[in-house]
Amino acid sequence: RFTPAAELPDAPTPLPPWPPAGAAQADALAALVSRHPADLDALARTFGLAAPDALRPLVQRLAAAGTVGVRWQENRLHVLPPPPPAPAAVPLILGSVSPRRQRLFREAGLRFEILPVDTEELHDSADPVGTVVHNARAKHAACRARRPDGVLVTADTLVWFEGQLIGKPADRAEAVRFLRGFSGRTQTVFTAVAFSRPGDAEPALRIEASRVHFRRLDEATITAYLDRTSTLDRAGAYDIDEHGEQLIAGYDGSYTNIVGMPMESVLDWLRHHAPECLNG
Known part of the structure; x- marks a missing residue:
C-alpha cells in the first residue's frame, strides 16, 4: 500500500521549501529509486548522510508531488517508483x-x-x-x-x-x-x-x-x-x-x-x- 505523505509518522508540518541546492539531490533520488527501490537507511548511506531522518523531509515532498511512492514495511520506510497514473475514465x-x-x-x-x-x-x-x-x-x-x-x-x-x-x-x-x-x-x-x-x-x-x-x-x-x-x-x-x-x-x-x-x-x-x- 502506498502511504500518502500526510500519513508518515513524525511528519513536520508545515514543511518549508528545501533550498535550491536540494533540487539536484531530489532529481538524483527520484532517478535512483526509479531503478532501485530502497529503504530510507540505504538511501541515506548512498547520499552520504549519517542520519536517515535527514533525508525524510525530501522524501515526503517528493511523495506529496507524486514523484516517488512510499510504503512502510517491517518498520522501515521504503521509497519506490511513483505509482502508475490512474487510467483515463471510459464513458x-x-x-x-x-x-x-x-x-x-x-x-x-x-x-x-x-x-x-x-x-x-x-x-x-x-x-x-x-x-x-x-x-x-x-x-x-x-x-x-x-x-x-x-x-x-x-x-x-x-x-x-x-x-x-x-x-x-x-x-x-x-x-x-x-x-x-x-x-x-x-x-x-x-x-x-x-x-x-x-x-x-x-x-x-x-x-x-x-x-x-x-x-x-x-x-x-x-x-x-x-x-x-x-x-x-x-x-x-x-x-x-x-x-x-x-x-x-x-x-x-x-x-x-x-x-x-x-x-x-x-x-x-x-x-x-x-x-x-x-x-x-
Whole structure:
C-alpha cells in the first residue's frame, strides 16, 4: 500500500521549501529509486548522510508531488517508483433514447451518456431471437462508428405472441385489438443486448426471454387501462411498469427485461468486463 505523505509518522508540518541546492539531490533520488527501490537507511548511506531522518523531509515532498511512492514495511520506510497514473475514465454509453431503458440505468446507479441511434430494423416472425440479435448488433455498429471511445450498450426488445411479432400500435384502435387478443394468454418478451469496450472487434451478446401471463380482460378493463396509460410508443400496447397489475396475472424471468432492458445481464457484463463503469 502506498502511504500518502500526510500519513508518515513524525511528519513536520508545515514543511518549508528545501533550498535550491536540494533540487539536484531530489532529481538524483527520484532517478535512483526509479531503478532501485530502497529503504530510507540505504538511501541515506548512498547520499552520504549519517542520519536517515535527514533525508525524510525530501522524501515526503517528493511523495506529496507524486514523484516517488512510499510504503512502510517491517518498520522501515521504503521509497519506490511513483505509482502508475490512474487510467483515463471510459464513458458508459447507452445507445437508446428509450425513457424506460434510461430509467433502469439510473435506478441501477449508473452514470452514462445517451446516444440516439436510427437503423433499419429486421422483423422476422419466424425467428424472434435472430431478429433481436440482428437489430441489437446493427444498432451497436451504428453507435460504435460514432463513438469509438466508450463502453457501449445497445439493445433490441420485441414481443412474440402466437407466432407473430407484436410491435407498437398504430393508434388506439390497434392497441385495443392487441390487448383483446392477449386476454387470458401468455406471450414472450425477447431482448438481445450488445456490449463492447473500445477496440473490441465484435460486441458480446446476451439474450433474455421472459414470459408474461395476462388476466382475462373485458372491454371495460381495456378501456380503463388505455385511458390511464399512454402506450402507443410501447410494443404490445402495454407497460408492465405502469398500471401493469390491471392486465398482468404474473410473469416468468426477468422483470426488467419486460420493461425493456435485462439489468441482471447488463450489471453482470459490466462487473466482469467494465467494472470502472459501476463506480458511479
